[in-house]
Amino acid sequence: IKREDIRNIAIIAHVDHGKTTLVDSLLKQSGVFRANQVVEDRVMDSNDIERERGITILAKNTAIYYKDIKINIIDTPGHADFGGEVERVLKMVNGVILVVDAFEGPMPQTKFVLKKAFELDLPVIVCINKIDRPEARPNEVIDEVLDLFIELGANEKNLDCPFVFASAKKGTATLDYNEDVENMDILFKTVIDNIPAPEGDTEGPLQVLISTIDYNEYIGRIGIGKIERGKISTNQEVVIVNKEYPEKQEKVKISKVYEFEGLNRVEVESATVGSIIAITGVEDIHIGDTICDVNSPEPLPFVKISEPTIAMTFSVNNSPFAGREGKFVTSRQVRNRLFKELQTDVSLRVEETESTDAFKVSGRGELHLSVLIENMRREGYEFQVSKPEVLFKEENGKKMEPMEKVTIDLSNEFVGAVIEKLGQRKGELVSMTESNGGYARLEFLIPARGLIGYRQEFMTDTKGNGILNSVFDGYALYKGEIPKRKVGSIISFETGESTAYGLYSAQERGILFIGAGVQVYTGMIVGANPKGLDIDVNVCRKKQQSNIRASGSDEALRLSPAKDMSLEEALEFIEDDELIEVTPLTFRIRKKILD
Numbered sequence: 001i002k003r004e005d006i007r008n009i010a011i012i013a014h015v016d017h018g019k020t021t022l023v024d025s026l027l028k029q030s031g032v033f034r035a036n037q038v039v040e041d042r043v044m045d046s047n048d049i050e051r052e053r054g055i056t057i058l059a060k061n062t063a064i065y066y067k068d069i070k071i072n073i074i075d076t077p078g079h080a081d082f083g084g085e086v087e088r089v090l091k092m093v094n095g096v097i098l099v100v101d102a103f104e105g106p107m108p109q110t111k112f113v114l115k116k117a118f119e120l121d122l123p124v125i126v127c128i129n130k131i132d133r134p135e136a137r138p139n140e141v142i143d144e145v146l147d148l149f150i151e152l153g154a155n156e157k158n159l160d161c162p163f164v165f166a167s168a169k170k171g172t173a174t175l176d177y178n179e180d181v182e183n184m185d186i187l188f189k190t191v192i193d194n195i196p197a198p199e200g201d202t203e204g205p206l207q208v209l210i211s212t213i214d215y216n217e218y219i220g221r222i223g224i225g226k227i228e229r230g231k232i233s234t235n236q237e238v239v240i241v242n243k244e245y246p247e248k249q250e251k252v253k254i255s256k257v258y259e260f261e262g263l264n265r266v267e268v269e270s271a272t273v274g275s276i277i278a279i280t281g282v283e284d285i286h287i288g289d290t291i292c293d294v295n296s297p298e299p300l301p302f303v304k305i306s307e308p309t310i311a312m313t314f315s316v317n318n319s320p321f322a323g324r325e326g327k328f329v330t331s332r333q334v335r336n337r338l339f340k341e342l343q344t345d346v347s348l349r350v351e352e353t354e355s356t357d358a359f360k361v362s363g364r365g366e367l368h369l370s371v372l373i374e375n376m377r378r379e380g381y382e383f384q385v386s387k388p389e390v391l392f393k394e395e396n397g398k399k400m401e402p403m404e405k406v407t408i409d410l411s412n413e414f415v416g417a418v419i420e421k422l423g424q425r426k427g428e429l430v431s432m433t434e435s436n437g438g439y440a441r442l443e444f445l446i447p448a449r450g451l452i453g454y455r456q457e458f459m460t461d462t463k464g465n466g467i468l469n470s471v472f473d474g475y476a477l478y479k480g481e482i483p484k485r486k487v488g489s490i491i492s493f494e495t496g497e498s499t500a501y502g503l504y505s506a507q508e509r510g511i512l513f514i515g516a517g518v519q520v521y522t523g524m525i526v527g528a529n530p531k532g533l534d535i536d537v538n539v540c541r542k543k544q545q546s547n548i549r550a551s552g553s554d555e556a557l558r559l560s561p562a563k564d565m566s567l568e569e570a571l572e573f574i575e576d577d578e579l580i581e582v583t584p585l586t587f588r589i590r591k592k593i594l595d
């Protein structure tokens, strides 16, 4: 049957284009809230780092009602896909809303998810938001969106998709932006008319495919997924199976079944095909599991979780001289936090080491681990991290290394620089396609080692506008050493207002910056925006250097330039550089919100 009372959609947006405000407004106008109830919490994107780095990491669920139809809205991760999450989210839904700022137009960071949506043949609704902005240019933005669609291989149906013009801020939406409107009814209607209702067999034996895992200290693991067939009820006996692990056949009793209402999970007696549900009471539940009727253990196929390729050691400094400024400084606290992370992050591994103070943490590349490190530091955990190392494998006596398939979208002017850099890092250019509008897409096959420290160089080289995605591609014969860059080679860095020069330090990933006003920073860039810079440096150091003012703990010093330095002084500084240990997040240039 078709569940005409449900729509399942995913929402795609570049950071700051108004996704959160839009969902807030939809919530306020939908049946979930009473008229006088105020939505206080911002809905999605609760993670600060996501906002700062312009990526969304966790998929979150919200559900709203329009008339009697329930609309489940699932947030999609932005351009960083740590383990096949984008595809798993998109497999749960029957359509997507692409939110685009009426002034900025579509941004390259949304391409990855959008392309996946086209590949899965999902209908798209374009919501051009912030139509109230005086500088809004809706007509041009429509053209830009359509150009992007063509570039991404959209079919005719996609090109004929509905465009809704919204002011999420005012809570209005219209199909004709010259018209005065009072609410978002049009957007609700467009979703209901254009996104198909989920379909399935209600009578058949139960199948729920688990797409996300959530964790709560009081209730434990929570499996979230869509009912693909049949019906589920509280206290039902089920069997948990997995396509990848045929030996898994676990009979359990579901304790509770939840559906989503607004921002909350609410308990229900039962739920049926097409519903997105959360279940509790199953401790051993994992992404990719299928929950089945006890008599019909038929696992569904799922998008595989990518393997970890990079490891770092997290260690607690137990020296009596260690700074103790964080809230959580013991190895037990760090250990518990790491194991808690495992409950929800499926591409992460945590292992104990010979030292009780150190843990080996493996994940999907440097960015993946650095997001975790930064999150933990913000929460007040104090620890040191080692340089990232690649996880090699022995096969038939040969050393094999993980390979990554890298997809890069960038403006044509930067193609040369990127090909050269990745070439030096043993990357092999697999394909290159140029599109109208001066953009190109490059695909490389590269040893995972070659990507260490590259992301920030890439951001610099493409002036913060390129987009880089990588997925694990399997193991290949070890390709030999990657030549190290010469110490002291100069890297120039455009800031828009001025050019900063960096000196490559002996430490593999350390870059010393001599910026405008000859200020010195040590660290790495992970993001850059040519329009406005706000520099925040976080350097991990073993010993304090007197020429840099530092605050914070011994492991994570927050540095600000204390005095201007000459080039000679700066050079002396890097020659001393065994003293410096740089974390992957050391140099951050935050985009200023220009609104």
Ligand code: GDP
Binding pocket: 013, 014, 015, 016, 017, 018, 019, 020, 021, 022, 045, 129, 130, 131, 132, 133, 166, 167, 168, 169, 170, 595
């Ligand atoms: P997100 O990062 O996509 O979730 O974006 P937010 O919802 O946080 O919005 C980013 C900024 O844009 C905030 O300052 C919002 O107040 C502003 N904003 C969102 N929607 C609108 C709109 O319709 N009109 C205007 N003028 N500003 C908006």
